[in-house]
Amino acid sequence: MPKHVQGREALRAHMSRFPETFDVEFVGLVFHETTDPNRAVAEFRSVGRAVPTGKPYEQTCISVVHTDDEGRITRYVDYWNPLVAMEALTPDGDATGTGVAASFGG
Template identity: 50%
Template sequence: MPVPAHTPAPDLYRRGLRLLLDKDIDSWVGLWAEDGVMEFPFAPEGRPRRLEGREAVAAYMRHYPDHIDLHDIPELRIHETTDPATVVVEMRAVGRLVRTGAPYDMTYVAVVTVEGGRFTSYRDYWNPLVLQSPGAEFAGEAR
């Protein structure tokens, strides 16, 4: 279902989370502007720090459900800013790592900008320390 161009940033973000929980990666990627940028400022060495364009985001997320079985977002706070197109999100996602069955429990802070009902900028400040836990070779790699 197409997203109206006037969709507020908090609503678009919530829709995106629902799609991730439903493992509908194609529809999640469809929420991105053609020239949208996703950044991971805390990514450790060897991990992507910047993805430019919807196609790069799609390639990064393509195999997400094969690695992380996301079950729930038990904590979610969306803070609106003085710019109605930008929100700051605090959240926690839980599930399991598919390959090992190990629990997945990640906290995030994201700064997200939306224009025309599409993500144009998404800075994802995920916790790289989770990568140090056993079985976490993909954790933080894609959300």
């Protein structure tokens, strides 16, 4: 997974395989108050399953969104635990985690 994705097309390409990798709903959206009018902090859960393995996938995520004065997104940062995703994508019986069934992103 790349550390940094820049631009609309790069983001689209990076996330293009997500729907075939995870079947999830995003629930429990909570916005946290900030002192910066150009920053939003959202906390939510993704609940569902990893498509290739059928294993449950439940993840708590934090998104921090920065905007310019016209409301256009200038920076978007997601915080989530990649170990949760790896567990959901690892077939049962693979104790090493080397047989991850799929990946998404660049």
